[in-house]
Amino acid sequence: MAKRSNAWTTVPxxxxxxxxxxxxxxxWRxxxxxxxxxxxxxRKLRIRRVDFENWLSSLEERAA
Structure with a gap:
């Protein structure tokens, strides 16, 4: 079974x-x-883990 990309993370x-x-x-928000x-x-925020990882990668690319 393929890994699901719908894992969520919290702001903390x-x-x-x-x-x-x-x-x-x-x-920043x-x-x-x-x-x-x-x-x-x-009213709590959740971020999809895949979105967070993609966002982080884009920051690393801009810094390079």
Whole structure:
């Protein structure tokens, strides 16, 4: 069976992985510089893991 690409991650998990603060995340999000986020009915954000990894790769490519 193929690996499913619908795994989700939370903002706190991303903050921890990137080593940034929530304030930095919110600023980046306001500027449109974060991966696409889905707002759940409880107003919590979720990010598809594949979108996060693609976004991170694009940042690495721009830095090279």
């Amino acid at each position: 998990e991303i903050l921890d992985e990137l080593g940034i603060t929530r304030h930095t995340w919110q600023r 306001a500027l449109g510089k974060t991966p696409p986020c889905t707002v759940l009915p409880n």
